[in-house]
Amino acid sequence: MTPEEELKKLSRLIHQYETVYRTTADADQRERAAHELKELKSYRDKILAVNVIDRGKLAEQPAASDALADFPVLSRLVAGDTEGWEGDQEVRHIALYLGHFEREFLPILTESRLKLDFKHSLERDGFYRRFQEVQRRLADWHDAHRRLDSGGFNRDLESEVRTRIFKLERNLAVEACRLFRAVQRFAEVLVEDTRGDGVKCLNGDASVAFDRIEGERLLAGITVADALQELAGFAAEVAGYLRVPDVEGQENDRADRR
16 A cells, blocks of 8 residues: 555545544543544654655545445535535535435425324424524524634634534534434334334325425425335435434433333
């Protein structure tokens, strides 16, 4: 392996551990990630110190797609994103996921398109509130970032704003992951129901339709059951990308065992 190849491998590992460090709520996992980051960066510095590096070979052409290879929806969203973005790339990815969810999946979570029993109707309605809360956290992050970019701070105040931005990023990732894990569980239960008695999802065989004003949508023309399967897969991808410990799911499991 050439030094350039070794550096590219290290860069991918560093990115992965940085994502874990920023998003995990587990103190032990965070400490392990910090230790690995220190070791990896130290090894990278040693390679740079003792080798003449061809910087052109470090520019991995498929780097972005490699990093997102396990997240096909996000990979497509990033490829189609034409807006300029300043700041943390993970926040950008969360924003892209949220926009896709709002456009393609929230419209099927309506009473007219998804007919449910009373219990799951209440759970479905709760997703709108939770989605709005995640959007609010994203807006708070944007506001804090604009405040930092405007400058004019003394050193102490700038440090305070940066700390706030870090906390906002962490809270945004946690709440987004909780939302999509809940959506995933919800959709998977309904998919299973459509394969059985159909007492929770009452219109699994119906076709998803949108009017001309709503325009072309990803789920148009497929059955409600298939749309729920798509929703479960999408939500699983988001949760897998964010990798926040599933505290809510663990609490639900404990409650079910009582």
